[in-house]
Amino acid sequence: MITVNGLSKSFRVRRRQAGFGQAVRAFFSPKYEIIQALKDLNFGINDGEMVGYIGPNGAGKSTTIKILSGILYPDEGKVRINGLVPWKDRMQHVARIGVVFGQRSQLWWDLPVADSFELLRDIYRVDAQRFKHNLDELVQALDLSLILQQPTRTLSLGQRMRCEIAASLLHDPAILFLDEPTIGLDARNKIAVREFIRGQNRRHGTTVILTTHDMQDIEALTQRILLIGNGRLLLDGQIDELKRRVSPLRRITIEHSGPLAELPAGVSIEDQRPGQTKLQVDTSRVSVSEAISQLAKKLEIEDLTVAGPTAEELVLSLYKEYTL
Numbered sequence: 001m002i003t004v005n006g007l008s009k010s011f012r013v014r015r016r017q018a019g020f021g022q023a024v025r026a027f028f029s030p031k032y033e034i035i036q037a038l039k040d041l042n043f044g045i046n047d048g049e050m051v052g053y054i055g056p057n058g059a060g061k062s063t064t065i066k067i068l069s070g071i072l073y074p075d076e077g078k079v080r081i082n083g084l085v086p087w088k089d090r091m092q093h094v095a096r097i098g099v100v101f102g103q104r105s106q107l108w109w110d111l112p113v114a115d116s117f118e119l120l121r122d123i124y125r126v127d128a129q130r131f132k133h134n135l136d137e138l139v140q141a142l143d144l145s146l147i148l149q150q151p152t153r154t155l156s157l158g159q160r161m162r163c164e165i166a167a168s169l170l171h172d173p174a175i176l177f178l179d180e181p182t183i184g185l186d187a188r189n190k191i192a193v194r195e196f197i198r199g200q201n202r203r204h205g206t207t208v209i210l211t212t213h214d215m216q217d218i219e220a221l222t223q224r225i226l227l228i229g230n231g232r233l234l235l236d237g238q239i240d241e242l243k244r245r246v247s248p249l250r251r252i253t254i255e256h257s258g259p260l261a262e263l264p265a266g267v268s269i270e271d272q273r274p275g276q277t278k279l280q281v282d283t284s285r286v287s288v289s290e291a292i293s294q295l296a297k298k299l300e301i302e303d304l305t306v307a308g309p310t311a312e313e314l315v316l317s318l319y320k321e322y323t324l
Helices: 020-028 061-068 090-094 113-124 128-142 157-169 187-204 215-221 239-246 288-298 311-321
Strands: 002-015 031-045 050-054 076-081 097-101 175-179 207-211 224-229 232-238 249-257 267-273 276-282 300-307
Touching: 002 061, 031 061, 031 232, 050 061, 050 215, 061 076, 061 175, 061 207, 097 157, 113 157, 128 157, 128 187, 157 187, 175 187, 187 207, 187 215, 207 215, 215 311, 224 239, 232 239, 239 311, 249 288, 276 288, 288 300
Parallel strands: 050 207, 050 224, 097 175, 175 207
Antiparallel strands: 002 031, 002 076, 224 232, 249 276, 249 300, 267 276
């Protein structure tokens, strides 16, 4: 269980204008600016939840993750994670969490991946039998067998990210913090990573907090999102509920035989070609199930798919709503 109450964090940042003269002036008379990264942040996350933590650049996402993982101290506020305060009970806390930063590595650059895993086993004090069981499971699930003996520096980005995720899970953490875990990955590797994270949550009940700008990751992995902007929590809700709030329209694509002569009320044609019609359903006027029922009475439906607003459309709408 994660509880965050009144969390605030600011940074003192040195500022100067470009140019050598400005650099000399700033050296003798430095000017500083206070940046408020987090302002009175409050939320809770239950065990086993998979939550998307989203917001524009500079919103405070990474700062939050660093405080929750015990790397940073807050200025104000309280955080409890499974009964521990991350920055006070750091040794106990980090033994129970896994962290993946997409642009930071926990693997030793010049060592083979297997040696990095062994070093992490010693750091986390994982017993040999438990380590072997976890490593075998991770190697199989993430397809790492052919790269375990390669130095980290020789790996492709996709290979390295799969190894980073394995490294974060060797000690059976109850909570997994993922900060841009699929950044730079191709489609095949993204799908593999997403499937593995879903399976980890399903098999072990791992709580997952995902921060990313890839809305496909959010849609594939999470049911709930926390929207942060300017250091404040702006929204906490279920993705499906937010999609309904953003737009009442649903898209139905039907494969059918015969002409579509008459449409139910609240249904309009978006695109049409022989044997296939794309429709928009205004759910404020007619439910999707009722629209499909009426359509089935008028023509023979061979195949049908229903889609709502995408995660990208949802987040863009929220950004506009909150002027982010």
